[in-house]
Amino acid sequence: MTDPGWFREQFPVFDHVAFMNAGSEGPIPRRAAEAVEARLHDELEGGRGGRPYFMAVIELASTVRERCAALLGCDADEVALTGSTTDGVNTVVAGLDLAPGDEIVTTDEEHPGLLAPLARAQRRYGVVIRAVPWDELAGAVGPKTRLIACSHVSWVSGRLLDAARLAATGVPVVLDGAQGLGAVPVDVRALGVDFYAASGQKWLCGPTGSGCLYVKRERINDLLAPWPGYGSLADPQNPLSSEPAVGAKRFDVGFPTGIRSAWALAALDLFEEAGWDWVHERGRTLAAQLARALADRGLDVSPRGSTTLVSWHAEDAEDEVERLREHGIVVRQLPGLGLVRASTGAWSSEEDVERLAQLAAA
Numbered sequence: 001m002t003d004p005g006w007f008r009e010q011f012p013v014f015d016h017v018a019f020m021n022a023g024s025e026g027p028i029p030r031r032a033a034e035a036v037e038a039r040l041h042d043e044l045e046g047g048r049g050g051r052p053y054f055m056a057v058i059e060l061a062s063t064v065r066e067r068c069a070a071l072l073g074c075d076a077d078e079v080a081l082t083g084s085t086t087d088g089v090n091t092v093v094a095g096l097d098l099a100p101g102d103e104i105v106t107t108d109e110e111h112p113g114l115l116a117p118l119a120r121a122q123r124r125y126g127v128v129i130r131a132v133p134w135d136e137l138a139g140a141v142g143p144k145t146r147l148i149a150c151s152h153v154s155w156v157s158g159r160l161l162d163a164a165r166l167a168a169t170g171v172p173v174v175l176d177g178a179q180g181l182g183a184v185p186v187d188v189r190a191l192g193v194d195f196y197a198a199s200g201q202k203w204l205c206g207p208t209g210s211g212c213l214y215v216k217r218e219r220i221n222d223l224l225a226p227w228p229g230y231g232s233l234a235d236p237q238n239p240l241s242s243e244p245a246v247g248a249k250r251f252d253v254g255f256p257t258g259i260r261s262a263w264a265l266a267a268l269d270l271f272e273e274a275g276w277d278w279v280h281e282r283g284r285t286l287a288a289q290l291a292r293a294l295a296d297r298g299l300d301v302s303p304r305g306s307t308t309l310v311s312w313h314a315e316d317a318e319d320e321v322e323r324l325r326e327h328g329i330v331v332r333q334l335p336g337l338g339l340v341r342a343s344t345g346a347w348s349s350e351e352d353v354e355r356l357a358q359l360a361a362a
Contacts, residue, residue: 002274004282008347010270018329018352023155023179023309023343026205028267035266036207039259060265061256065249067268068212071276072196073187077247078220080213085178086113087253088197088213089149092174093117095223095251100126102146107134109154114176118149138165148173152180152196153307156334156341158287160184160305167192172219178202181212182271183308183345185280194219203308203345204271206264215248225250274346282346283308286353290344293357302339311341312360320360329356 011027069076121127132140174195182203200210232250235242244250300313314320317333
């Protein structure tokens with residue numbers, strides 16, 4: 001079994017604060033910073049041009065794609081590299097052939113990063129957006145529903161979606177995996193979804209501006225690439241006549257950077273060295289411990305699932321977050337909801353959890 005102390009030591013931030021906000025952006029592993037420094041040095045002295053440079057960058061991106069595919073439980077040709085979860089959701093919503101009167105159903109616990117693409121479809125195409133309570137989503141699907149768009153893990157409460165019920169409707173499903181990939185086990189085949197959009201900077205501890213999108217192989221040709229470019233073409237030398245690139249690569253957002261890929265791979269190396277089963281289990285166990293400790297002290301904890309997020313009500317959530325920061329604990333408030341949210345990972349400690357619960361109840 002992985003030594004929790006060793007794993008925690010890989011993240012220098014814990015020498016200074018109890019960082020419990022990976023649901024926004026994850027802590028940076030020391031080896032990721034070293035990988036970025038080395039890559040930047042190579043580009044500084046070797047220059048950013050010429051065939052060797054571009055082949056190296058493309059190879060790094062290809063490796064990231066393969067590693068993301070392994071984590072998602074799919075094949076590499078079903079993965080696009082993006083800059084965020086929202087990039088992935090936009091790719092799906094903008095890539096579908098939507099028409100006036102088509103319906104997209106979602107829940108009442110969605111992040112603006114998922115809702116903004118839906119709002120654009122509503123304005124641009126006259127699509128009807130229906131937001132229903134979390135537990136009622138599958139039952140809300142009707143004959144006009146073209147897409148189900150929702151979170152795998154609620155960013156508000158930490159509840160876990162019953163994806164199998166959604167898949168059973170036969171309507172295409174896109175999951176917002178911002179609080180899923182890296183935090184809880186993900187197997188897109190078992191989930192039965194058509195699309196899964198995820199972030200790199202949160203639970204994968206990668207750079208801001210990184211992410212990935214799973215597109216089920218049978219759905220690839222259903223999407224029109226909404227932001228075509230050099231990498232989206234099978235033959236970039238003949239862009240006006242070229243077919244799209246093979247597989248989900250056609251949905252890549254922008255040209256990959258060597259620094260982004262080097263950072264992402266270094267962080268993934270650490271997680272794989274620790275063991276993903278251990279990483280997932282420890283993060284969820286500590287979150288459950290925190291939820292119990294808060295409830296035992298009389299706090300109103302939001303209903304949640306076996307995830308890494310814990311939210312509780314506070315009279316003034318913004319002030320509470322600042323008060324906890326003054327005591328060396330980094331959490332966040334959820335605007336307009338009166339909630340404070342903590343994100344526990346395998347890097348967290350039992351001592352962090354207990355101290356947070358004590359301070360929250362003080």
